[in-house]
Amino acid sequence: MSADSLVRPAVIEVAGIDVFYGASQILFGVEFAVQEGQTMALLGRNGAGKSTTMKAIAGLAPPKRGAVRLFGQDRTRQKPYEMARAGLGFVPEDRQVFPEHSVEDNLLIARKPGPDGRDEWSLERIYEVFPLLTPLRQRMAGRLSGGEQQMLAIARMLMGNPSVLLLDEPSEGLAPIIVQRIGTLVRTLRETRVTILIAEQNMHFCLGLASDATVIDKGQIVFRGTIAELKANDDVRQRYLAL
Numbered sequence: 127m128s129a130d131s132l133v134r135p136a137v138i139e140v141a142g143i144d145v146f147y148g149a150s151q152i153l154f155g156v157e158f159a160v161q162e163g164q165t166m167a168l169l170g171r172n173g174a175g176k177s178t179t180m181k182a183i184a185g186l187a188p189p190k191r192g193a194v195r196l197f198g199q200d201r202t203r204q205k206p207y208e209m210a211r212a213g214l215g216f217v218p219e220d221r222q223v224f225p226e227h228s229v230e231d232n233l234l235i236a237r238k239p240g241p242d243g244r245d246e247w248s249l250e251r252i253y254e255v256f257p258l259l260t261p262l263r264q265r266m267a268g269r270l271s272g273g274e275q276q277m278l279a280i281a282r283m284l285m286g287n288p289s290v291l292l293l294d295e296p297s298e299g300l301a302p303i304i305v306q307r308i309g310t311l312v313r314t315l316r317e318t319r320v321t322i323l324i325a326e327q328n329m330h331f332c333l334g335l336a337s338d339a340t341v342i343d344k345g346q347i348v349f350r351g352t353i354a355e356l357k358a359n360d361d362v363r364q365r366y367l368a369l
């Protein structure tokens with residue numbers, strides 16, 4: 127077997143995408159790849175284009191030029207439900223739990239096997255990994271705290287057994303202790319061999335979590351490397367990530 131045949135395509139490939147909202151161009155040739163099992167941090171300041179990139183991958187902000195590929199297959203301009211069927215789990219910035227339904231119903235509504243037939247996430251397993259949700263199972267999701275809602279949003283996404291996770295600013299607006307818990311949770315997920323892309327303003331949250339980093343500024347990629355390389359690069363951190 128040649129070495130080439132062992133090279134697998136990246137799980138997520140964003141290939142030179144331009145995204146517009148109306149007449150305003152928001153992303154300019156954004157390009158990066160996430161390999162199988164990698165935890166990639168997409169970092170950048172407020173308004174840099176992180177959410178737009180996540181939405182472009184998830185099918186919510188179709189690129190005008192360039193391509194989005196999942197497991198080597200072209201998925202540019204597919205609908206969000208098609209991306210979900212292809213194995214993509216997306217937790218948007220605003221979490222979007224069903225406020226009038228209980229925690230347990232939110233979870234059950236989302237339950238389905240993954241595209242590869244994987245069915246790892248039962249309610250029992252969710253409560254094991256998210257012990258904070260156990261006593262809240264009958265509570266209306268709209269009455270949860272921000273941190274609890276974030277946990278529920280991640281748990282609900284997992285009930286669809288995705289093989290690729292997109293988390294948009296999971297630490298946003300949460301107290302430091304809750305941010306720590308979300309960090310522990312992401313580390314647990316990393317061990318389940320899924321591929322993870324996390325968009326964050328909070329670089330410190332990602333330093334101990336991610337293996338790799340991509341930095342975006344004004345809709346353009348300005349850095350790609352390992353987390354260790356980012357830590358060692360004062361210039362990039364000061365220019366693009368300092369608050």
Ligand SMILES: Nc1ncnc2c1ncn2[C@@H]1O[C@H](COP(=O)(O)OP(=O)(O)OP(=O)(O)O)[C@@H](O)[C@H]1O
Nearest residue numbers: 147150152170171172173174175176177178179327
């Ligand atoms: N629906 C929209 N219509 C027009 N412009 C938008 C829309 N959504 C976002 N923008 C603009 O696109 C740019 C990128 O926004 P985006 O939400 O992708 O950034 P971000 O890096 O995720 O920042 P944040 O941390 O604030 O979410 C910003 O200038 C923003 O004002």
